[in-house]
Amino acid sequence: MIQSKMKWQFTYNENVEGFEVQQGLTSLTQQMLEKRGIVEPDAVEQFLNPSIDYLHDPFLMEGMEKAVERVKTAIHREESILVFGDYDADGVSSTTLMMEALREAGAYCDFYIPNRFTEGYGPNEEAFLFAKDSGYSVIITVDTGIAAIHEAEVAKQLGIDLIITDHHEVQEVLPDAYSIIHPKTSSRYPFQELAGVGVAFKFAEALLGRFPKDYLDLVVIGTIADLVPLQGENRVLASMGLAAISRSKRPGVMALREVCGIEGEMNEETIGFTIGPRMNAVGRLQDATPAVELLLSKDREEAQQIASFINQINQERQKIVAEIAKEAEELLSSRSENLENVIVVAKEGWNPGVLGIVASKLVRQFDRPAIVLGIDPEKGEAKGSARSIDAFDLFANCMEVRDRFLHFGGHAQAAGMTLEVEKIDELRTALNDLAEQKLTEDDYQQVLDIEATLELGDISIKQIEEIDQLRPFGMGNPKPLFHLMNTPKELRLIGSKKNHLKLQFQKEQSRVDGIAFGMGDVYPHLTPSDPLEVVGELGINEWNGRKNLQIMVKDLRVNDWQLFDLRGSKHVEKKLVVPANEYYAAVSFQGELNAPHNIPVYTPEGFTEGDMVDGLLLLDLPERISQLEELLSRVSVSKVFACYRLEESTFLKTWPTRDHFKWFYGMLLKRKEFNLRQEGEQLAKRKGWDHSMVEFISKVFFELEFVRIKDGIVTINSKPSQKDLKESTLYKEREERIYMEQTLYYSTYKELKEWFNNYLNQSSKHSKEEVVNGL
Known part of the structure; x- marks a missing residue:
């Protein structure tokens, strides 16, 4: 028996039988749509065929009309506009998009992204003073600013009109800005989950008076990289954006494709695991300006140079993350045997730009919320990032202890914060107390939501291609996980370190290959006949023109002994x-x-x-x-x-038949006596018997009182008893011994498993009955 590492949650309707085609969709696909709350024909059509027709009027957002009019006035008066961005992928793509829209509208504009290490997150007073001294009269924030209470006051005092476009969680008090464009402050706007770049895209549409489809390759980067729900408008923007970025001639995008080795169509995984991390890397280790310059660049050679530089930065980032993660694990292991409910680790010298990634690693490894802080001893402050599990809303819980922070902001699953060093222990205690009150033991186990249990024969290339119509997958529309149960035809270790598991399921003409990355440690605990259960993502692996069904295994278990x-x-x-x-x-x-x-x-x-x-x-x-x-x-x-x-087998020795016994007794009747010591070996050789068989027959006859044995001489009993051979204890013991060896030692694996099954299944049944009765 092998326990699963995660909690399997079977979310499907077991009454669905077969995959009969209805309205062009199989019942499996319909079942998946229903789980996502998409039932009505119009909703199904919108989900499967995202279109510009399903987007909302940007002027439904409060503050949009006022902000657009102010920008148009600035353009008319030739005022300078500063775009104030953020240093992550969403912020970088938002900044680029806003810059291009303003330039197209005829504005004099430039951008400013704060340095994560010297300025921290979001707008700051020094930057606004710089903007005033540089002649800017309008500042437009993108992907930031909703918590900039003080900075809005500074802008007012400086005579700068501050337009905030943001999507982060709204706190108790809103900044007193010239205009705020935020879906969650707009009661009339139907969709509240846009990414920062989605809000910027809406602003661009309102400003330009047209649908800016040439910016879709930008909007898709921030929308997917920022992990907003891929529903509603986000689904339309992401879907159309993936098509746009796949054929984009933007020099920066083409250069990124080249350094990343991306060929063909891009999908959400290309953005999430390849493009996004590189866009994030620059701002994590230094000033994020090169990332914006890459996307704004009109020169192919310049873009290639910047993309190569960004790729190097990303490699350095990966190395730093690995080092900090290792140090964080060492801190946790040295602190206590019992892992705390909410992990809070802090150390001097940790690069604050990568601490969110480290926190994510700790969450995946330990299945609990994690806060990772870098300590600045000169300021006496700790600054870092947090990531969480589904059951623990970081934003809501941290707001309950808001007084511990100097600065705090974020979402339910991710947040950033700054606090005094002496408050770290207080924060750890407070959050652990909240988790103790609100979470159960099951909450700390990662949950896998399973769409359906499938038979091998149910899986086909056509079915997987239909499932792919639900792309792009992401937050709010997770990539579907399926449950398979079968005994693998093939099971082996692969990879240079032999740390990955390769398996193959086959039944009749159906075959599914499987890869379980990082699960090589399970291999010694598997046996050839195990009915293996796996949960994973179905896909199509194309190699040398051949398409094979494949499952990327996320977890596995063996429920049987x-x-x-x-x-x-x-x-x-x-x-x-x-x-x-x-x-x-x-x-x-x-x-x-x-x-x-x-x-x-x-x-x-x-x-x-x-x-x-x-x-x-x-x-x-x-x-x-x-x-x-x-x-x-x-x-x-x-x-x-x-x-x-x-060491010594009874089974392999010759087993005397009744004819052997009959012949030996007849020989004794003729000879009257037989010397076991002197003649036993000779008789065995002559008859082709094992010498032990001669002794065994003699002892059985003696036990049944057919003969007498004295000093090795066997003689006939003149009045033998009337007994059957099976009445001999020796005979029965040897018969039992042979059966035991045959059953337990000389049997095949399958035969031995079947024998044990008879007894272990009974034991398991009795155990379960006792537990039920006890309850």
């Missing part, structure tokens, strides 16, 4: 891997004292009724098979390891 066949092996210790969290015990029927890995050894009597053992090692064979049957009826076992060897 397992048999590990190590019979006759001299290297049990090398082949046996004992999990740290499982209890293993060994049993010896013959007094064997040692077991591999210092596993405790017991006699059969050492186990009592109801004992539960994760792994049971059978070190030797019993004298009678009933001894093992009795043991298995008393204990509950998940894994059985057949480790026994057979």
Whole structure:
């Protein structure tokens, strides 16, 4: 039995049978749409065929008309406009898009992105003073500003009209800005989950008086990279944006494709795992200006140089993240054996630009919220980022302890903060107390929402292509996970470090290949006959013009008991891997004292009724098979390891038939006596028998009182008893011994598994019945 690492949540309707085509869609696809709340024909049409027709009027946003009029006035008066952006992928794409829209409208404009390390997040007073001194009379923020209460006052005092476009969570008080364009402050606007670049796109549409389709390659970067829900307008912008960026002739995009090795169509994974991280990397390690310059560049050669530089920065970022993550893990392991409900780690020298990525790694590794802070000893402040699990709303919970922070902002699953160093322990205690009150043990386990359990025959290239109509996948429209259960035809380790699992399911003409990255550690715990359950993402792997069905495994488990066949092996210790969290015990029927890995050894009597053992090692064979049957009826076992060897086999020796006994008795009647010591070997050779068989027949006859044996001389009993051979204890013991060896040692793996099944299934059934009755 192998436990899954994550919690499997079967969310589908089990009453759906088969995949009959209805209105052009299989029932599986309809089921997936229904789970996403898409049932009505119009809603299905909008979801499967995103179109500009489903976008909303940008002027429905409060503040839009006033802001557009102010910009048009600035253009008419030839005033200078400063675009104030953010340093992540959403901020960079927002800044680029706003710059291009303003330039197209005829504005004198430039952009400013604060330095993460010297200025921190969002608008700041020094930057606004610089803007005033530089002659800017209008500042437009993109992807930032909704928490800039003080800075809005500064802008007012400086005579600068501040237009805020943002999408982050709204706090208790709004800045007193010239205009605020934010979906969540606009009660009339139908969709509130736009990314920062989505809000900028809406502003561009309102300003230019047309749908700016030439900016779709920009809007898709921030929309996908910022992990906003890919529903409603976001789905339209992301879908149309992926098509646009795939054919984009923008020099910056083409240069990025080249350094990333991207060929063909881009999808949400290309943006999320390739383009987005590089756009983020620059601002994480230094000034994010080069990322904006790359996207704004009109020169192919210049764009290639910047893209190459950004790629190098990203490689450096990956190295720094790995180092900090390792140090954070060491801090956690040294602090306590029990992991806290909310991880809060802090250290001097940590680059604050990458701490959000480190926090994400810790969340994935430990399945709990994580805050990672870099300490500035000169300022006495700690600054960093937080990431969370689904069950713990970071924004809401941190707002409950808002007084601990100097600065705080973010979303339910991600946040940034600054606090005094002496408040770190207070914050840790406060958040752990909140988690203790609000979370259950199950909340700390990552959940896999399973769309459907599939038979191999249900999976086809056509079905997967239909599922792909639900793309782009992301927040609010997760990539579907499916459940398969089958015994793999093939199972092996792959990769240079042999740390990945390759498997293949096959049933009749249906075949699905599987890859389980990073799950090589499970391999020693699998056996050839295990009915393996996997949860993963279905896809099509194309190689040399051939298309194969594939599942990318996210988690796996074996619900049945397992048999590990190590019979006759001299290297049990090398082949046996004992999990740290499982209890293993060994049993010896013959007094064997040692077991591999210092596993405790017991006699059969050492186990009592109801004992539960994760792994049971059978070190030797019993004298009678009933001894093992009795043991298995008393204990509950998940894994059985057949480790026994057979030094001397009874099964391989010739078993005397009734004709053998009849001939030997007839020989005795003729000769009257027979000398076992002197003539036994000669008789065996002459008849082609094993010498032990001559002795065995003689002893059985003696036990049944057919003969007498004295000093090795066998003579006929003048008055023999009337008994059958099977009344002999020796005969029955040997018969039992042969059956035991044949069943437990000389059987095939399948035969041995079937024999154990008879007893372990009964034991499991009794155990379950007792638990139910006890409840």
